Amino acid sequence: MNLMTVDGYSARIEYDAETDLFRGEILGLNGGADFYGKNPKELRQEFKRSLAVFLEVCKEKGVEPRRSYSGKFNLRIPPELHERLAIAAQAEGKSINTLAQEALALRVEG
Secondary structure, eight states: OOEEEETTEEEEEEEETTTTEEEEEEOSBSSOOEEEESSHHHHHHHHHHHHHHHHHHHHHHTOOSBOOOOSOOOOOOOHHHHHHHHHHHHHHTOOHHHHHHHHHHHHHHO
């Protein structure tokens, strides 16, 4: 995954063949904000510029810039995996929820 981080905000970076530029899309916002650059240095400068504009517009409109999350989501998995998770959680004296939180944390922090 191609991520760039500036001031605690992350953006997904992809190459745009039509423009022959790299395109960044800032993630986790209450709206859309993207930017383009020819190279990493230019891309980072444009990220900062785009983020600053987005944050200023949010401030003017009294809108929270980051999307809010409830901390809950549904996950559909095969019954066989559900059974293996339940057994693994029981073996460790944990709930499936705790086991899943630990696995997800490892994925995004690792």
